[in-house]
Amino acid sequence: MNKFRSRGEKAFDVFNILLLAAAAAITLFPFWYIAAVSLSPIEQVMRGGLILWPESLTLESYKLILTNAHFTRALWITVALTAVGTLTNLVLTALMAYPLSKKRLKGRSALLFLVLFTMLFSGGMIPSYLVMKWLNLLNSFWSVIIPSGISAFNLIILKNFFQGIPEELEESGKMDGCTNTGVLFRIVLPLSMPAMATFTLFYAVGHWNQFFTSILYVTNSKLWPIQVVLRQMIIQGSTEEFQAAIANETTEIMPTTIKMAAIIVATVPILFVYPFLQKHFAKGVLLGSVKG
Structure with a gap:
């Protein structure tokens, strides 16, 4: 310096x-x-x-929020949706990105074209709704996960990431008896932790913050995630469950404080995901892979 x-x-x-x-x-x-x-x-x-x-x-507002069955149920639904949805996204993205990273794959160009096509064009809201209805997925957990199973943008990035891993490492794994699946899960994915950690964060934040898909496919208020309940509280005043809860409270609580407490409770959990993933961001892609 x-x-x-x-x-x-x-x-x-x-x-x-x-x-x-x-x-x-x-x-x-x-x-x-x-x-x-x-x-x-x-x-x-x-x-x-x-x-x-x-x-x-x-802490009266937080007490009311965290003791309300409707809010806590929505919070747990969001936690489960984020966990299952993120795991599904990572598995599907990795399983599709790995074969597409191999130039020897037959029909690879056509598949990549179809992937890129979905980034520019989509079926639209009404056809997507009709597909979910035809599959009997309305008002179900999977109606929120399946439509966003694979992000085309993340798929392309992960494919390019896999292409940067030396072929010699995979060949050595096959010489030791690994199948293609074994090579993917035992060699490629461990070396791709920085990329997988980044996509884990992207997918998790997306699932935690999504509300439009739930509004579109889920009409049962008991299956709403936290963001939909929060939207009802902020835009439409409050839900019927909270109106009843406030009426039963002996201490008067300003509705504004309840809304603010709900925002904090709905925001803080996802903020704690980043510290557990940030250590992977700066790691080298091939760190330790070529050591004896």
Whole structure:
């Protein structure tokens, strides 16, 4: 590092730091405000104005949210949907990307064309709904998972990633008795952890935040994920279950604080996924694979 830096370089660094700090503050401010309102007493919220720090901490809104059967059921449905959906996405994407990464595969160009075609054109909402209805998948868990089983964009990236793995590693695995499936799961996928971790995060966030597919295919409110319930609370005031719960509460709670608490509860779980995956992002693709 050069110790003798010009004033222009130092000024540029200061400008970058201030700019990034301002961008971070703008990004974090909505989350901070929502958390502050959700923890604020009703008197402070009723006075209005900008709340940056609660006068006294109260967890009444969180208590009401987490003890409501409708909300907790939606939360567990979302957890299960995210886990099963992400696993399904990763398996299907890897199983299709691996053979497409081999130039010796017959019909490879035609299959790649079909994959790219889906990135530009789709059947549309009504045909997709009719297909789900014909398959008897409406109001089911799989109606939300199957339509997004494979992302064409992620498939292309993973295919290119597999192509970068040396063929010699796969050939050595076959010499040791591995089948194509064994090579994929014992050699290729372990070397592809950075890519798989990235796609795990993409797919998980997509499943956790999706609500339009559930609105389209799921009409039973007992099967709604958390984002649909949250949408009902924010846009349409509150659900009937929450209206009944609020009416039965002995302590008066501002509906705004309930909405803010619901947003925090629906947002925080998916934020904890990233720390478990970030260690794989910077790892080398072939780290340790050529060592004796």
